[in-house]
Structures are given as structure tokens and as C-alpha cells.
Amino acid sequence: MRAAIETTGLTKAYGSVTAVSDLSLRIDPGQVFGFLGPNGAGKSTTIRMLMTLQRPTSGRAALLGMDSATDSVEIHRRTGYLPGDLELFPRLTGRQHIAWFARSRGGVDDSFVRDLLERFLVVADRPVRELSKGNRQKIGLILACMHKPELLILDEPSAGLDPLMHHEFESLLRETAAEGRTVFLSSHELDEVQRTADRIAIIRAGKVVAEDTVEGLRRAAPQKMEVRFRHPVNPAALRAVSGVRVTESAGRRIALDVTGEIGPVLKVIARHDPIDLTSRPADLDELFLDFYRTSPAKETTHAG
Amino acid sequence: MLADIIRLDLRLRRRSTIGYAAGMAIYALVVVALYPSFKNQTSLDSLSGSTAAALFGVTGKLTSSGGWLNANIYSNFFPLIMLALTIGYGATSLAGQDESGTLALVVALPMRRRAILFQKLFAMAIQALVLAAATTVCAVIGQGFQLTVPTGDLSAIALALMLMGLDFGLVSMAIGAATGRRGTALGIASALAAASYLISTLATTIPRIGPGRYLSLFYWSVGNDQIAKGVSLADFIVLVIVGFCALLTALIAFRRADLN
Numbered sequence: 001m002r003a004a005i006e007t008t009g010l011t012k013a014y015g016s017v018t019a020v021s022d023l024s025l026r027i028d029p030g031q032v033f034g035f036l037g038p039n040g041a042g043k044s045t046t047i048r049m050l051m052t053l054q055r056p057t058s059g060r061a062a063l064l065g066m067d068s069a070t071d072s073v074e075i076h077r078r079t080g081y082l083p084g085d086l087e088l089f090p091r092l093t094g095r096q097h098i099a100w101f102a103r104s105r106g107g108v109d110d111s112f113v114r115d116l117l118e119r120f121l122v123v124a125d126r127p128v129r130e131l132s133k134g135n136r137q138k139i140g141l142i143l144a145c146m147h148k149p150e151l152l153i154l155d156e157p158s159a160g161l162d163p164l165m166h167h168e169f170e171s172l173l174r175e176t177a178a179e180g181r182t183v184f185l186s187s188h189e190l191d192e193v194q195r196t197a198d199r200i201a202i203i204r205a206g207k208v209v210a211e212d213t214v215e216g217l218r219r220a221a222p223q224k225m226e227v228r229f230r231h232p233v234n235p236a237a238l239r240a241v242s243g244v245r246v247t248e249s250a251g252r253r254i255a256l257d258v259t260g261e262i263g264p265v266l267k268v269i270a271r272h273d274p275i276d277l278t279s280r281p282a283d284l285d286e287l288f289l290d291f292y293r294t295s296p297a298k299e300t301t302h303a304g
Numbered sequence: 305m306l307a308d309i310i311r312l313d314l315r316l317r318r319r320s321t322i323g324y325a326a327g328m329a330i331y332a333l334v335v336v337a338l339y340p341s342f343k344n345q346t347s348l349d350s351l352s353g354s355t356a357a358a359l360f361g362v363t364g365k366l367t368s369s370g371g372w373l374n375a376n377i378y379s380n381f382f383p384l385i386m387l388a389l390t391i392g393y394g395a396t397s398l399a400g401q402d403e404s405g406t407l408a409l410v411v412a413l414p415m416r417r418r419a420i421l422f423q424k425l426f427a428m429a430i431q432a433l434v435l436a437a438a439t440t441v442c443a444v445i446g447q448g449f450q451l452t453v454p455t456g457d458l459s460a461i462a463l464a465l466m467l468m469g470l471d472f473g474l475v476s477m478a479i480g481a482a483t484g485r486r487g488t489a490l491g492i493a494s495a496l497a498a499a500s501y502l503i504s505t506l507a508t509t510i511p512r513i514g515p516g517r518y519l520s521l522f523y524w525s526v527g528n529d530q531i532a533k534g535v536s537l538a539d540f541i542v543l544v545i546v547g548f549c550a551l552l553t554a555l556i557a558f559r560r561a562d563l564n
Contacts, residue, residue: 051412054562077414083564087405089316104308104413143409 002065004029004151004182005050009059012045019045021206022059027184027199029150032177034197035186038292042206043186044084047155050184051081064150077105080144084155084186086137090129094122094139101143108146116142119168133160141169145176152176154185158192170196190288202291209291214284221282222257222290227269228276229254237272241265257282257290309410309423313397314430320389321431325438328385332439335376336446343367343450355509363508363529369452370531373443379505379526382439383465387497390432390473395489397424398554399480402563411563421481421558425474425551432469436462453531460535464525467543471521472497474550481557484564521546 003026010023020042027033037043048054050061052072061068063075088097102108117124120138128136137160144152158166173183173196187193193200194214201211210217222245235249238256241264248255258265262279269277282290314321342348348366351357352375361379365371398421401407410420440462444455472493480489500520504527507517517523524542525535 048408048563051408053408053411053564055560073414073416076412079412081409081412083405083408083412085405088409089312089406091316100308100312101409101413104415 001028003027003062004031005033005061005063005184007046007050007059007061010046010049010056010061011058012042012049012054013057018206020049023203023206023208024059025201025208025211027182029182030177030180031198032173032183032185032196034193034200035184035203036188036190036193036200036288037186037203038188041203043188043203044155045206046203047084047153047184047186050153051076051079078149079151079153080147080149082140082144082152082154082157084159086140088128088136088139091127093127094124094131094135094142097128097139098124098142098146102146105147109148112148113142113146116145119172120165134162134165137161138165141172145172148181150181152181152183152185154183156187157185158187158189166192190285194284202288204292217287218281218284221284221287222259223262223279224282224286225256225258225262225265225277225279227254227256227274228252230273230275233272237268238265241268307423307426309415309420310427310430312410313393313424313427317393317427317431320392321434324385324389324431325434328382328435329438329442331381332377332442333445335373336443336449336451339369339372339446339449339451342372355506358505358509359502361505361526363505364532368532369450370529373446373451373453373458374526374529374531377439377443378461378465378531379522382462383468383501383522383526386432386435386465386469387472387494389435390428390469391476391490391493391497393428393431394473394476394493395480395486397428397480398477398558398561399484399489400486402480402484402561403486405564407563417558418555421477421555424477425470428473428477429466429470432466432473436466457531457534461526461530464530464535464539464543467540467547468521468525471543471547471550474547474554478550478554478557481554481561484561 005025005027007023007025010020011018012020023046035043035046045054049056050063050068052068052075064078066075068075098113102113120141122138122142123131123135128139141157144154158169161169176183185197197214199211199213200217201208203209212220229252232251233254235246235254238244238254239246243258243260244265245257246254247257256265344367346367351366352362352364360375362375364374366375398407401410411417440458443458475496476489476493479492480486483489500522503513503516504520504522507513507523517527520527521543524539528539530539
């Protein structure tokens, strides 16, 4: 199957600063793909390279089977794009924006645009400079979606949307994917992405540190273990066990993250006279924060 | 579609285009209407010849038709307004729109960057043409106020000034595309235009600067007494070639530009 997006060793450096490093992704058609990372991780730079707004320092990207370096016009024809920190022309109204972009694309389905305007309760007849951030964002979403593109590339699409609109936006994404079209969206909010995305890539300091389905990421999450001992225990003994990370140590109480089998660590614990032990899988939030905090060297990719 | 960006940018610049044209037209009308009152005050002619007068673009006989129009419109205010318009638009159209974040939406449309830039050049030319036409119409009205410069010459000099404006506008566009900064584009293009003006005007009284005037686009549009002698083919050729080089530079810079 031809990938909707395929990048190979995509890299962008500004002078000595590498914003995106050796990014290789494959996104199948009909998916909602979440691209997750903290601010400044390289999400927008990656997206700008996909949209050919910026040229990669090395590597390549293919969208809908076309090379982004040579086929940008055709790619743009079949792609919808919502920039991060969307800015519109302040003096024009939403409707003027929509009319102009629709015309530039050689016309769009008017009834679909009317639907979108109604669904998102867009204030379309006032200059956008008078509109709230959320309203401008909704106009940006319509500009990206209105020509029913095969591929939607959305940079922080839900920024400024209220909860009701979040919900509407998520159903729009699901409908898009159900029609076999592909959505690539970036976000720094896990919550939003895990509700909508089929697969997730987590990017940190320009590198993909994890790529998997939401379920797969959950499975890979470490056990969060908390042990109380009768006497104070030196955590060094536990640290020595492979797959164990001591996250908190307060004399008689020690908290651990355990990846892999728990047998070896239980043996060590047993030797130190434990009186209480709780263990639960890390939720995705903790895993996500973990990916952000730990060194980029800790890379995991799981098959989906 | 073909002319969409022209329409968009003209819409965005509508107020400033009308403002520039209306302002220049009113000023030009006042200047031509005042001519009969100054025509016979030949003492004014002694003003020219000094370096200070040259700095303001005053050369030749101030009370002659050509001298009056030159000193009051064609060698100073008209090019100044023309350059403000073209350099301003040149800097805004790429770097300014990129800085404000709107250019990304336009570049993500199914259109080559080359086509986008050509449309922006057209939009700039139309704005410049509105200004040139408004000024020319008012100068021609001056024929009813005893001014004798023929309509053809007035049109030719307006066209030459428009070409000079487009040249500097394209330089501003190219710098904007290369640096992504509107301020830098405005600054450098304005500095080049100011230097060009100074060289051309001072060359008339300071012999040492004389040969330098060939480097000045003002010399090739108004600085060589075109109002009396007419704009030559050589003048047009130089203005067009410079514009072509600036356009080529802008195209290369924009094709390579990393946008936001």
C-alpha cells in the first residue's frame, strides 16, 4: 500500500542547531496520525518540510506518493494545511477568506462549506481581526478542509477551540479517516491525541523517541511500584537491578519504575523486609512525560 | 487561479494605494495651479545652481515649464511617493506576510512560488501605475495653467519613474525573500534609493561625483533633465535591465526561502 506520508532521514538544521534529526516515518492512508511533542521539539519544522515551506537539510519526504521536492504543486492541490499559530488577513472576513481560497483552488463544494460553517458555529461576516482566537482557528480549519483533501496536515489544530468545538473537531477527523483520507496532526496535548489518533509518534529534541498505537504505548509503559520497608533501605541495591529506575526514595518508602520482568526486583525487595507493596501500570500521561524527560538516547519503536 | 494573488494583494493594499494616489494628485494639482503666479518671477531662477538647491532636485530654470514641474514634482515628491509605495509593498509582500504568518497559507496553495512572485510583481506594477496615472493626469491638467510640457513627455517620465520604482521594489522583495525580514528589506532598499537620489542630484554641482551618476537609477529616469530632453531609449533599457536582474535575484531567493 502506498503511504500517505513517508519520510526518510528528514533533517533540518539552522546553522549549528538541529531542529529535526533523521526523521523517518511512514503513515498509511485512512489513518489519523498524532505527532506529539513539547513546544520546540521540532513538530512545526517537520510539518513545514512536509508542506515544502522549508527545504530539508538532508533526507526526503514523499506525500501521497509524490516527492515533496519536485511535486509540490500537485501535493498542495491534494493536501489541506492548517499552520500552527494560524494568522489570517486581519481586514478580511471569514467568508472573504473562504471565497478567496476556494477560488484559488478552482472551486469547492459550497454545500460542504455551508455545513462546516454551521457545524463549527463560525462567525463568518466580521473582519477576522475582531474575532477570538477560537473563531479564527475554526476559519483556518475550514480553509484546510473545504476542498476535501486526501491528506490533511494540521499543526496544533485544536488551539483555542472550546470543549464543544473540540468534540465537533474530533468527529470531523473521524469522518475524514472513515472516508479513507489521512490526517496528520501535531499537538502537545496527549489527551486530545489519544482520543482521535490511530497511531502516535512522540518527538523530542528533533528526534522521534517512540512510535506506536495508543494501545501499544500503553503496553510498553513501565509498572509504577511503591514499597514500604520496616527499616530504611539504601536504594542503591534496587538501582542495581536492570530495568529498574528509582523515582523516589524517602528512607523506608521507595518508588520505582520497572520495565520488563518484575521477578529480579521482587527478589531484592524481599531481602529487605518489605511490609507493603503496590504496583500499577503507568498511565499514558506519565509515560508521555517520561519520554519528554528522559534522554533522547532512550528510543523505542514498537510494531503497530 | 491566475490572478488571484494580484486581486488579494490589491485588496489588502487598497487603502494605501488610493491614499498615495489621491495625495499625490492633490499635491500635483496645487503645484500646476500655482505655476502662473510664479512663471514671471525670474528671480527664482537664481535659486538653482547651488548644491543646496540640487539636493532638493532643483536644477535648470525654475520658472520654465519643465523646471517648475521637475523642481516640485518629478525630481523629488513623485519619486519619493513612488518609492515609498513600491519599496513598502516589496518588503511587505513576501517578508512582511511571512513575518505575520499569512504567506504560509498562500504558498500552500497549488501554485509555483515563481507564479506567486510574478503575481506580486503585477500587483506592484498596478499600484505604481495608479499612482503614475493620477500624477500624470494632474500634470496634464497643468497645460491649462500655462505649462507647456507635452503629454507624451509627461507620460514617458511617469513611466520611467514607475520603472525605477519597480526596480527598487523588486530589490526590496529580493532582500525580503533572502532574509525573511521586512525591516531589513525596507532599510536596505530605502538606503539604496536614498544613495541613488543623492548621487544623481549632487552630481549636477559636484564634479567629483559626476561619473558616479551612471550608477544612479534617478539619473536614468529624471536626473538627466529628461523633462526637457525626453526619456531616451537608453534610459528605458537601463531601467528594464536593472529590473530584470532584481527580478531574477528575487526569484532565486524566494525559491530557496524557508518560510514560516
